[in-house]
Amino acid sequence: MSVRSAAPALAAALLFGASTPLAKTLTGEISSILLAGLLYLGSGLGLAAVLLVRRLTSKPGEAVPFAPAIPRREIPWLLGAILAGGVAGPALLMTGLTQTGAASASLLLNVEGVFTALIAWIVFKENADRQIVLGMVAIVAGGVLLSWQPDAASLSPSALLIVAACACWAIDNNLTHNVSSNDAVLIACLKGLVAGVCNTGFALVAGSRLPEVVSLASAMLIGFAGYGVSLTLFVIALRHLGTARTGAYFSVAPLFGVVIALLIWPEIPGALFWIAAALMALGVWLHLRERHEHEHVHEPMEHTHTHRHDEHHQHEHDFPWDGKQPHVHAHRHEALLHKHPHYPDIHHRHTH
Incomplete structure (x- = not known):
């Protein structure tokens, strides 16, 4: 596998990883649930603007640079992905976070990549050789070490809700693969709008209030890049790499997030960071050196x-x-x- 093939997935991970430390700068002004909603809304509304501009600037009679409407036979896959990843996942996560510590939550979120790969391999029969499996194990192990803290090993009922949220996002990833041949911007836009409305609705019902204009605009801009553009690239990667491989590359997002956080709040990283970085680099290298070739029928x-x-x-x-x-x-x-x-x-x- 070439670096060029993996580039969209790694770029998606970089943008999503960057959104975490950038969004953290707003946590003192906006509640966590509302912030999640605004990030998703920024994603959906920003991509909707991209679709509008692209439509207005296309010339009559030419082959437009984006796909037409999603075929009717694929709509159930997209609806399932939106319901699982845009509605159920955020709701389960926000409920679980109310009684789960940040360290435990960060550790548990690593299981999304595992669930994504297992569903792809077992349910959708996606091919994976020993090298790909070992690469996935190395990346996930690096993610666990990156988020490990002494009090992060508890598994309470609330923690199980976070695990359930990860399962929903894994289902979302696999279902999205089945519609990934369509316009990636449109798919990411629909998912962002639904997740944004749901999360923002949860926050407003719970008593949160919209922040001032500057903070509101900042949150939505971060969401557009870190969620919207990232998800668009993720869908493109699904189209070219399959679900398990894309999920593995995307699992390095926390490493990018930590690196950017260190640039914003400089400090010397501990030993676990370097071990985690080495494991993730090993996992990416194992995936990049894959060469799967055999006679096959289309x-x-x-x-x-x-x-x-x-x-x-x-x-x-x-x-x-x-x-x-x-x-x-x-x-x-x-x-x-x-x-x-x-x-x-x-x-x-x-x-x-």
């Missing part, structure tokens, strides 16, 4: 996504196209038997 299928004309895309068009730029339209794949290096992307979901 069954006939029809879908819509951004593509160039390569060995998987050879078809005619009924619209102007210069043969160079990536473009989007519904297209059909005929049956194909060949051999080349590949990952469990939207074209390679075969059994082994």
Whole structure:
């Protein structure tokens, strides 16, 4: 696997990891539940603005640089992802946080990556060799060490709610993979709007009040970059890498968050930080050196996504196209038997 292939997932992790220390600067002015809601709202509204601008600037008759409406047959997958990750996950997390310490919560959040990979491997039969599994173990172990504190080992009923939230987000990740061929900005926008409305609603019902304009704008701007752009890149990574590999790369987000926090509040990191960083680097390296190649069959299928004309895309068009730029339209794949290096992307979901 090349660094270029992993770049969207790692960039998503970097942006999401950066949002944590940046959002922390606002915690004294905004309650945690309301802050979560505003971050999600900033994500959804910011991406909605991107969609609007993109629509207004597209020229009539050209192949637009984004996908049309999500196909009806895929809407149940998207609704399931939104309900699991945008409604149930935040609600369970916020309820669990009321009686769970920050150290325990940080430690428990590492199980999202584990659940994501297990569901991908067991339920959706996504391929994973020994190297990928070991890489996932190394990254998760690094995350555990990064968040480890002496009082972080308790597992109370409230802590189980946080584990349940992680399970919801893992389900969300796997269901989103099934719609990842569609417009990533649209998918991330819908998820951000739903999660934003839910979390903000929870906060307002609980008695929180909206902050001043500067803090409100700051929270939504952080949300747009750290949640909106990050989630868009995450969906793109799902499209090209599959769920387990994308989830593994995204699990390094806490490391990026700690590094940025150290830049904002300088201090010398302890030994656990360096061990965690080494484990995560080892895990990423194991994933990057993967080479999965064998003869495989592509069954006939029809879908819509951004593509160039390569060995998987050879078809005619009924619209102007210069043969160079990536473009989007519904297209059909005929049956194909060949051999080349590949990952469990939207074209390679075969059994082994």
